[in-house]
Amino acid sequence: MREVGTVQTDTRDQTPEPLTGPGAAQGAPAPGEGPSGGRGGRTATTKRAGTAGRHLHAGRLTYAVLSLFTLGSLFPLVWTAIAASRDNQRLAETPPPFWFGSNLIPNMTTAWNDANMGKALLNTFVVAGTVAVSTVVFATLAGYAFAKLRFRARNALLLTVIGTMMVPPQLSVVPLYMAVAKLEWANQLQAVILPLMVSAFGVFFMRQYLVNALPTELIEAARVDGAHSLRVVWHIVFPVARPAMAVLGMLTFVMAWNEFFWPVIALTQDNPTVQVALTGLGRGYIPDESVIMAGAFLGTLPLLIAFALFGKQIVGGIMQGAVKG
């Protein structure tokens, strides 16, 4: 065991650059990266740690297992694209296709026009965008109050916020459906947007971030200067909170994009979100598997692009939110 440890220490000493590379890259001031950002610091103490668990270099087996799971994570997505680029007949043959065909564009066009995917994408952008903005603003306001302001019943109210996470969405669909019927909002986007405008997770997330990131002296100094509380929010809280707001916005956008149960009930195929349109496809609205796959691919593509661009921040945000008090 000891020998193995020595060998690994040596390897590290020979190739310090690529190993500190990811750690340094994570040191960017994005909020979610607190937990991983510490790695840079840890690298320095590694020598002392010898064979202590996390400091060991990953062996070949580790890379093999991780690669296997990487493959498993990506395969269904890649195969969606492969199936979307074939035709229905080819999907009803064995062996199943393993490489791309030439039908991707025609299938996507069919899905866009016949399955209403074009309108669905636009609608989903509106819903997820509105929900993300409102959730972030309201969560920052409440998170700031819970983190930095003193008021009566603060802790009890914060516990209430956390408790509301236990209430499952199934408990609201029947009354919401009744309300929508009464207001004649069926098939209108606000029926889907309004119930999602705030999030308890968001409040808690912003509170956890602002407790440490926002210096109390800064607020007090502004107050001493006679700044109104809205001025404090605008000029101090929002700028400090901006990185966390961005991460929360992305997480909320993903969640709202994939919201399923209530939209399926509130909307129809005439004015769908992506998930509603895909449900239509899945229920045999269009009996062509390759078109169904093209729809699924289209509906996922925007989020995949977002992940390619901001994956690091989203990962950081989830890890940040995970460290519960």
Place this chain on the structure above:
Amino acid sequence: MTLSRTEPATGSGKPPVRPAASGGGSRAEERRSRRYRRDARWSPYAFIAPFFLFFAAFGLFPLLYTGWASLHNVSLHDPTHMEWAGLHNFSRLWEDEFFWNALRNTATIGVLSTVPQLAMALGLAHLLNYRLRGSMFFRVVMLTPYATSVAAATLVFALLFGRDYGMINWALGLAGFDHVDWENGTLTSQIAVSSIVIWRWTGYNTLIYLAAMQAVPDDLYESAALDGASRWQQFWHVTIPSLRPTILFTVVVSTIGATQLFGEPLLFGGSQTGGGSHQYQTLGLYLYEQGWFNFHLGRASAIAWTMFLILLVIGLANWLIARRLQRSSSQ
């Protein structure tokens, strides 16, 4: 930002004082200070009000109203007309074999999806916690299933699990096994539905565990290493005990998620019955069928409240276990 530089000394810890520089004792000054105090006193409530107002409107009120509706006969065709039914909706559920079937299915799928998912996530987080090249790449890629919606994921998996042309049966055939009729079997369909959940959530849970592992103090590992503990022993005797609260947290969250399972069983076969003999119909799906295909919103409300009670029981059990763990670890 400049504010901090102008008045750094007065700030620390004390409630704000009126600025001495502008002290003139005039009436305008007094009015300003009154407005200031009112602002300081009420602004916190104004900041948290939006959350609570929206929650009251779209969380609490529907929760209570669902309870009220569950005591009535309400038809989907005329949802504003309610007819008192007492506990009939609940007693009917008690005798309803499809309700028990859905409850059983939900529990089975819950176990089939949660246990492997969390076990794999724990192992993967452990691996990602090593010093690793491309660590961020692995994390992002493992999270991509989380970006895939339930609907998109289920449509693909339904194809992959196809009886005649699905890739999984094709691979089984290569390995010399017979084709499995995934969708029509009870256990096989539940395994298939569970695999969708596992695929979508393993990466997410991995990140949660990884974050918790990185918060474990270094010296615990160092002293374990000094005592000659191997990697494996360190995992069992340092990592796992330190992660107990996080593991409990993920178990609860996954259990809550499993109780609400809806999109996967709906789209796996494309029908609200959850298979020809309801073999993978979950509670969420049964609620949907009762409300929106059999038009009994009252009955759907009763199912929703039953689900809520089940969740409360789970939450209570979690709380008891957490307290027990805390006591045993403090001893």
